[in-house]
Amino acid sequence: MANPTGLQDTFRLNNGVEMPWLGLGVFRVDDNSVAAESVKTAIKAGYRLIDTAAVYQNEEGVGQGIREALDENGLSRNDIFVTSKVWNSDQGYDTTLAAYQASLNRLGLDYLDLYLVHWPVKGKYKETWKALEQLYKDGKVRSIGVSNFQIHHLEDLAVDAEVAPVINQVERHPRLTQAPLKEYCDQHEIRLEAWAPLMVGGLFDNETITSIAGKYDKTPAQVILRWHIQGGVAAIPKSTKAHRIIENGDVFDFELSAEDMDKINALNQDHRTGADPDNFNF
Numbered sequence: 001m002a003n004p005t006g007l008q009d010t011f012r013l014n015n016g017v018e019m020p021w022l023g024l025g026v027f028r029v030d031d032n033s034v035a036a037e038s039v040k041t042a043i044k045a046g047y048r049l050i051d052t053a054a055v056y057q058n059e060e061g062v063g064q065g066i067r068e069a070l071d072e073n074g075l076s077r078n079d080i081f082v083t084s085k086v087w088n089s090d091q092g093y094d095t096t097l098a099a100y101q102a103s104l105n106r107l108g109l110d111y112l113d114l115y116l117v118h119w120p121v122k123g124k125y126k127e128t129w130k131a132l133e134q135l136y137k138d139g140k141v142r143s144i145g146v147s148n149f150q151i152h153h154l155e156d157l158a159v160d161a162e163v164a165p166v167i168n169q170v171e172r173h174p175r176l177t178q179a180p181l182k183e184y185c186d187q188h189e190i191r192l193e194a195w196a197p198l199m200v201g202g203l204f205d206n207e208t209i210t211s212i213a214g215k216y217d218k219t220p221a222q223v224i225l226r227w228h229i230q231g232g233v234a235a236i237p238k239s240t241k242a243h244r245i246i247e248n249g250d251v252f253d254f255e256l257s258a259e260d261m262d263k264i265n266a267l268n269q270d271h272r273t274g275a276d277p278d279n280f281n282f
């Protein structure tokens, strides 16, 4: 069980790099100025992890928000952990190398802390991984990982991989606890990171969650985020609203009992809100 005590607490990835437990997600934030404001609010509130992707089309705004926040808060680039992802249409070796540079250019950064293969595109993800390995070996990125990989994708990748992924970022929330995948990742020192950690808002009326929230005097969102990180899973909730960004970061002053952790685990229905990594067409 993990027990981080603040937004700036980190865990160690399998390559020795430190990564914060909780970060800001910016999916569906198409307006660059809104993305910049959300990032600035988060960093001011103490967040140190920002998760974007080329396909979100907000890397310019995210980069601008990071630069302004560093200035305003007296921070340096290495205080912030920045993640982006190579989109499916850019997968392949040369195209991935070019996509990485294009993301850096849009962000206005000279390196990323984590670059992910966004989805396991059949027939392509291994070449894409080779490009990530090259970027890593060349010192252009601090760590590399995958997203939406099932156990069989990870096993297939491991056949030829020279560098193991540090992270597998997947849909995860109390209705999709991903227990077998988590067990596999734990065994292979790949950290699970939850996208849609709040099930995109779909669980705030759930009776189990609301009753646990009442017991700890916390909100449903805070209980769910605490459940992720206490269970050893990093999480990147998205909000563009300052009060929610602050609320979501305020999950380090309480601890769920083992019984309450189990009650939340028992909500699993293997229910996805997003695409199935074994059957997607984008």
Ligand SMILES: NC(=O)c1ccc[n+]([C@@H]2O[C@H](COP(=O)([O-])OP(=O)(O)OC[C@H]3O[C@@H](n4cnc5c(N)ncnc54)[C@H](OP(=O)(O)O)[C@@H]3O)[C@@H](O)[C@H]2O)c1
Residues within 6 Å of the ligand: 024, 025, 026, 027, 028, 051, 052, 118, 147, 148, 169, 170, 194, 195, 196, 197, 198, 199, 200, 201, 221, 222, 236, 237, 238, 239, 240, 241, 244, 247, 248, 274
């Ligand atoms: N790797 C992938 O394939 C993948 C896929 C999807 C997402 N992601 C990443 O994961 C991040 C999070 O996932 P997500 O954005 O899909 O879903 P999410 O974080 O589970 O939920 C976000 C939704 O919940 C609302 N919300 C956030 N905090 C709240 C609070 N405290 N109280 C009430 N409502 C709240 C937000 O609305 P407001 O903004 O209006 O507050 C938004 O509608 C993304 O932003 C992205 O960075 C990755």
